[in-house]
Amino acid sequence: GAVVSQHPSWVICKSGTSVKIECRSLDFQATTMFWYRQFPKQSLMLMATSNEGSKATYEQGVEKDKFLINHASLTLSTLTVTSAHPEDSSFYICSARGGTRRSTDTQYFGPGTRLTVL
Amino acid sequence: GQQLNQSPQSMFIQEGEDVSMNCTSSSIFNTWLWYKQDPGEGPVLLIALYKAGELTSNGRLTAQFGITRKDSFLNISASIPSDVGIYFCAGQNPGNQFYFGTGTSLTVIP
Numbered sequence: 001g002a003v004v005s006q007h008p009s010w011v012i013c014k015s016g017t018s019v020k021i022e023c024r025s026l027d028f029q030a031t032t033m034f035w036y037r038q039f040p041k042q043s044l045m046l047m048a049t050s051n052e053g054s055k056a057t058y059e060q061g062v063e064k065d066k067f068l069i070n071h072a073s074l075t076l077s078t079l080t081v082t083s084a085h086p087e088d089s090s091f092y093i094c095s096a097r098g099g100t101r102r103s104t105d106t107q108y109f110g111p112g113t114r115l116t117v118l
Numbered sequence: 119g120q121q122l123n124q125s126p127q128s129m130f131i132q133e134g135e136d137v138s139m140n141c142t143s144s145s146i147f148n149t150w151l152w153y154k155q156d157p158g159e160g161p162v163l164l165i166a167l168y169k170a171g172e173l174t175s176n177g178r179l180t181a182q183f184g185i186t187r188k189d190s191f192l193n194i195s196a197s198i199p200s201d202v203g204i205y206f207c208a209g210q211n212p213g214n215q216f217y218f219g220t221g222t223s224l225t226v227i228p
Contacts, residue, residue, distance in 0.1 A: 006160070034216070043121060043206065043220050044161070093160045106151060107208065107216060109160035 003027055004096050006110035013084055014118055020080045021113045023094030029074035030096035034107065035067070038091045050077045084117045091115075124207055124219030131197055132227050139222045140191040141207035147217075149210040150183050150190035154203045155221075161206055165192070197226050 003026040013019050023033055031052050036044040048069050049057045056069035068080040077096075081088055091114055095107040123142045131137060141150070149168055153161035165176050167183035167190060174181055180193045190209070194201055207219035 002163075004160075041223075044218050046216075046218075091158075095160075106149070106163065106166050108163060109153070112158070112160040114158065 002106075002108045004030075004094065004108045004110040006094055006113050008113060009111060010114040010116075012116045012118065015085050016083055018080055018082045019084055019115060020078055021092055021094075021115075023077045023079070023096070023110050025075045025096040025108075028096070030077075031074060032097040033071060033077040034095045034097070035069060035077075035079050036093045036095065038093060038112075044093065047079075081115065084115070086117045089115055089117045122207055122209060122217050122219040124222055126222060127220065128223040128225070130225045130227065133197060133199060135197055137194040137197055137201070137224060138191060139205060139207075140189060141209070141219045142189040143209060143217070144188070145211060146187040147209035147211050148187075150181070151208040151210075152179075152181050152190070152192045153206045153208065155206060156203050164205075194224075197224075199226050199228055202226050 005024045005026055007022045011019055033050045035047045037047050038044050046059050047062045050069045050071040052071045052074050058064045066082055071077040091112050093109055093112040095109045097107055151166050152164045154164055155161040164179055165174050165181040167174055170183055170187045171185050172183040178195045182191055184190055205222045208216055210216050
């Protein structure tokens with residue numbers, strides 16, 4: 001149980017295009033999902049917290065108009081990187097809160113999406 | 119966001135040796151989580167701790183929730199090559215905010 005999937009697992013795009021990444025909780029409902037960015041050999045950097053049915057909460061320094069988050073259902077959140085540029089190239093990981101006896105106290109991570117912007 | 123103090127930053131050990139790493143915080147947490155991340159993949163939950171003083175094992179892994187609620191440690195016994203990876207701690211505070219450690223990179227030498 002408590003499986004989180006991400007799609008696509010990797011994507012290469014041209015500068016200026018938009019890329020959508022999906023995060024799904026496969027066997028549990030997640031009222032809260034998180035989006036992280038990770039650079040090589042570094043820890044996870046929280047970008048935003050996504051709550052089902054409401055606007056996402058963005059961390060300081062993260063542009064909400066560039067990183068659009070939609071949490072349309074209890075099992076799906078999407079991150080759209082708009083007008084991507086090479087500096088947006090990174091490893092994006094989502095997580096979902098829940099799935100166990102302490103449903104609000106545990107995060108389960110997706111496998112990540114490697115974005116490369118040419 | 120805030121990060122937890124995790125140490126050591128990296129470890130190089132011989133196969134069969136035991137490993138110990140820890141996380142500390144200046145504030146209390148209600149939950150401590152330990153994850154392992156392999157290159158190019160998302161973190162995988164190893165152990166979840168929900169109560170101060172709790173000691174939980176998962177195979178060769180043992181983790182404890184510090185009695186002060188400000189720290190946690192993870193031990194790996196009899197390390198094997200597949201233990202290689204980056205280990206992260208995470209804590210959730212009473213405000214339901216999660217914070218992550220800076221990671222411990224483990225290398226096991228056969």
